[in-house]
Amino acid sequence: SQTIHQWPATLVQPVGSPLSLECTVEGTSNPNLYWYRQAAGRGLQLLFYSVGIGQISSEVPQNLSASRPQDRQFILSSKKLLLSDSGFYLCAWSLTGIHYEQYFGPGTRLTVT
Amino acid sequence: AQKITQTQPGMFVQEKEAVTLDCTYDTSDPSYGLFWYKQPSSGEMIFLIYQGSYDQQNATEGRYSLNFQKARKSANLVISASQLGDSAMYFCAMRVQTSGSRLTFGEGTQLTVNP
Numbered sequence: 001s002q003t004i005h006q007w008p009a010t011l012v013q014p015v016g017s018p019l020s021l022e023c024t025v026e027g028t029s030n031p032n033l034y035w036y037r038q039a040a041g042r043g044l045q046l047l048f049y050s051v052g053i054g055q056i057s058s059e060v061p062q063n064l065s066a067s068r069p070q071d072r073q074f075i076l077s078s079k080k081l082l083l084s085d086s087g088f089y090l091c092a093w094s095l096t097g098i099h100y101e102q103y104f105g106p107g108t109r110l111t112v113t
Numbered sequence: 114a115q116k117i118t119q120t121q122p123g124m125f126v127q128e129k130e131a132v133t134l135d136c137t138y139d140t141s142d143p144s145y146g147l148f149w150y151k152q153p154s155s156g157e158m159i160f161l162i163y164q165g166s167y168d169q170q171n172a173t174e175g176r177y178s179l180n181f182q183k184a185r186k187s188a189n190l191v192i193s194a195s196q197l198g199d200s201a202m203y204f205c206a207m208r209v210q211t212s213g214s215r216l217t218f219g220e221g222t223q224l225t226v227n228p
Contacts, residue, residue, distance in 0.1 A: 051214060109156070
């Protein structure tokens with residue numbers, strides 16, 4: 001069966017510090033991978049998605065970046081965090097096709113102070 | 114562009130009663146999929162049910178059913194026999210053929226089940 005891991009679960013970082021969040025998927029090959037951000041009490045905002053190694057599509061211009069160094073590894077990064085980067089970050093994977101659901105990781109709660 | 118609208122920020126239901134959570138969508142693409150997710154206070158997103166635009170029958174998964182009215186562009190989630198554990202945030206989402214892998218989410222409905 002497929003499993004998706006995300007770490008860390010919670011993170012408190014000062015403004016201006018770097019960020020690296022990691023997501024890995026097990027039990028499937030060549031998945032589509034996604035990074036979402038969720039503000040408190042709001043819906044999910046798609047940040048990045050990837051259909052293959054080295055292929056990253058950005059949905060929202062910001063100071064975040066994403067990379068996919070391996071087939072089942074997706075990394076969200078920032079060189080300098082802003083207060084507005086605080087939120088709940090969710091990684092997800094899916095197969096290709098409109099009828100396939102996305103499976104989500106447990107999420108990382110990031111607080112920028 | 115695709116859009117999902119959930120007009121009920123909060124809903125309340127008595128335990129063991131049925132509840133309907135509204136979702137309307139907007140797309141010009143004839144091929145699309147509609148999804149409902151549940152997000153408990155722990156934050157995890159749990160997939161509940163899927164409906165394809167060409168599906169003739171409404172989807173059902175246990176106590177969950179999707180009331181799909183294509184002409185009205187609505188995809189309401191019906192939860193029968195509500196349980197206390199159903200208290201959570203519920204999100205409607207859509208995926209269209211022309212946007213590839215992207216899933217568009219609504220703002221969600223907070224459901225509270227009262228004992």
